[in-house]
Amino acid sequence: MAVQFEGQRAYKHIEALSVDIGPRVSGTEAEKRAAEYVSRQLGEMGLKPQTLAFDLPNEQASFFKLEVLEPEQGEIPALPLVGTPDTPPEGINGEVVFAEFPQEPYVGPHIEGKIVFLANGGILGGNLTQLLKYKPLGLVLIGRTMSKEPNTFHVIRKETNKPFELVPTLHISYENGVKLWNKHIQRARITLKTERKPGQSYAVFAEVPGRGNPDEIVVIAGHMDSVPCDPGATDNAAGVATVLELARIFAQRGSRRTLRFAAWGSEEGAGGGSLKYVLELKKLHKIQKQAPDYIEGYSKTDLEKHILNINLDVLGMSLGSNECYIQASPALEQYLKALTSEMGIHHVFKKEIYGSDNITFGWVGVPAVSFARAGVGTHYMHTPKDDIELIDPGQLEIIGKMLDVFITRTAAEGIIWPFDRNTGEIFAEREAGMKKSMNSIIKLIGEDTSLID
Ligand SMILES: [Zn+2]
Known part of the structure; x- marks a missing residue:
């Protein structure tokens, strides 16, 4: 041997x-x-x-961007959650709301039409159904560990979140999540474009x-x-x-x-x-x-x-x-x-x-x-x-x-x-x-x- x-x-x-x-x-x-x-x-x-x-x-994002619009403007490093839908070329612009978990009562009618910043690990086993039910405009997943880098996951499967439609989603780091929370951000814009190829x-x-x-x-x-x-x-x-x-x-x-x-x-x-x-x-x-x-x-x-x-x-x-x-x-x-x-x-x-x-x-x-x-x-x-x-x-x-x-x-x-x-x-x-x-x-x-x- x-x-x-x-x-x-x-x-x-x-x-x-x-x-x-x-x-x-x-x-x-x-x-x-x-x-x-x-x-x-x-x-x-x-x-x-x-x-x-x-x-x-295979699906790969060709363009993705997160911008804070109020109270002051700035771009935040982000990564795409591939598999979520594209935004129009000019992006989606909405009021920001923070949520601690993708479940009720953390999410409810108050998130409709807004960009949800989700703490505590984001997708938690991939199940976003309760959150999606309330029709948010977009979603930003905050890293669940104290990492300077955003977490990214390859593909989210539409099937696991049925019957609700996925919304354009980005990842940011825990560190930036905390910064944005402390700044009491009010509005943000998400831009996302994905290329899908056989x-x-x-x-x-x-x-x-x-x-x-x-x-x-x-x-x-x-x-x-x-x-x-x-x-x-x-x-x-x-x-x-x-x-x-x-x-x-x-x-x-x-x-x-x-x-x-x-x-x-x-x-x-x-x-x-x-x-x-x-x-x-x-x-x-x-x-x-x-x-x-x-x-x-x-x-x-x-x-x-x-x-x-x-x-x-x-x-x-x-x-x-x-x-x-x-x-x-x-x-x-x-x-x-x-x-x-x-x-x-x-x-x-x-x-x-x-x-x-x-x-x-x-x-x-x-x-x-x-x-x-x-x-x-x-x-x-x-x-x-x-x-x-x-x-x-x-x-x-x-x-x-x-x-x-x-x-x-x-x-x-x-x-x-x-x-x-x-x-x-x-x-x-x-x-x-x-x-x-x-x-x-x-x-x-x-x-x-x-x-x-
Ligand atoms: Zn692995």
């Missing part, structure tokens, strides 16, 4: 993705270059990469075939796209870099079970890449179950062979803390608690569903575990400042070596796979709610919603 996880090698991948390529918005040429980069790297390891392409319209997005993966139990598949993956104006170094070039470094070591060592190393496109705002991957499995599942030699409970479809998704999303910050989100049997949580303690690496085990590609796997019944790193750097997530300066190769190596040991002991060398194939209690509670938004994304990427029943 001479080959080891090297933080410096992972760092080089982050450089290639976040500096050389830069922001990798789904459906754009830059995301395609990221997919080609990942595919080339996997190929150089001697693996046979596959790329699934799918249609995903685009393609991708899922790239390659496998190390299992030499003992090839019919047990573990997917180790991270998303390669980022939001507009965002180099996405921690979120999530670092996750992809860690996947590539793990692929390199297991391509050399081999594995008892099949390991699939993947990079997903269009996670931000959609979850498209991982969804495309599981939908292909689902199509195959239906065909395989009809084969004459398929026996329920004995035979396995390709989907049923999937026993775990290890999802890596937001990693590599120097100062911070490691987080782990279990969407699997409690035995997996116990195992990882013991392992990380044994290795002297502290992890906070969160009792939540991580908002990333792990959810897609949960939808088709595949357990998942997500690893993330939180800290000061998280404030720069989804901003132009999520750049390579936040990355510490030493931290990549710590998480990488832990994952190496975890994968080695269980998937790559374990005699028996020690975890039940279930997605856990927390996921079960949330599943019905999450399925609704999934259907809209299945339609968006041009697939058939009846694939998932």
Whole structure:
């Protein structure tokens, strides 16, 4: 076992993705270059990469501006919430009202026809329905963390805010939000123009075939796209870099079970890449179950062979803390608690569903575990400042070596796979709610919603 996880090698991948390529918005040429980069790297390891392409319209704001008109005039740095409607070329000009939450009684008839400055994290899970019901003229989302940069999110889906119409929306920083509050601003103007083009997005993966139990598949993956104006170094070039470094070591060592190393496109705002991957499995599942030699409970479809998704999303910050989100049997949580303690690496085990590609796997019944790193750097997530300066190769190596040991002991060398194939209690509670938004994304990427029943 001479080959080891090297933080410096992972760092080089982050450089290639976040500096050389830069922001990798789904459906754009830059995301395609990221997919080609990942595919080339996997190929150089001697693996046979596959790329699934799918249609995903891309939307990018070509012009956006926030101006305060009263009591004094001035422009405030802002970023667009892509997916919200354009304004007329001269902008929309309205009276300003501040709201603390997008829910009643913070919003009500008093916001109609006004520009709402929304504190406390803005979209809070994407649900603006109560706010939109009162027909504001426009919306300015104030950053929820003490960041000097506005937070930006790629796309807001019309479907999640039905039946109300979205309004032109911009993001500003927490700092500027406080300044404007203190100045008692009265009027503002929003100008927003978005270009919508047809685009393609991708899922790239390659496998190390299992030499003992090839019919047990573990997917180790991270998303390669980022939001507009965002180099996405921690979120999530670092996750992809860690996947590539793990692929390199297991391509050399081999594995008892099949390991699939993947990079997903269009996670931000959609979850498209991982969804495309599981939908292909689902199509195959239906065909395989009809084969004459398929026996329920004995035979396995390709989907049923999937026993775990290890999802890596937001990693590599120097100062911070490691987080782990279990969407699997409690035995997996116990195992990882013991392992990380044994290795002297502290992890906070969160009792939540991580908002990333792990959810897609949960939808088709595949357990998942997500690893993330939180800290000061998280404030720069989804901003132009999520750049390579936040990355510490030493931290990549710590998480990488832990994952190496975890994968080695269980998937790559374990005699028996020690975890039940279930997605856990927390996921079960949330599943019905999450399925609704999934259907809209299945339609968006041009697939058939009846694939998932
Ligand atoms: Zn991410």
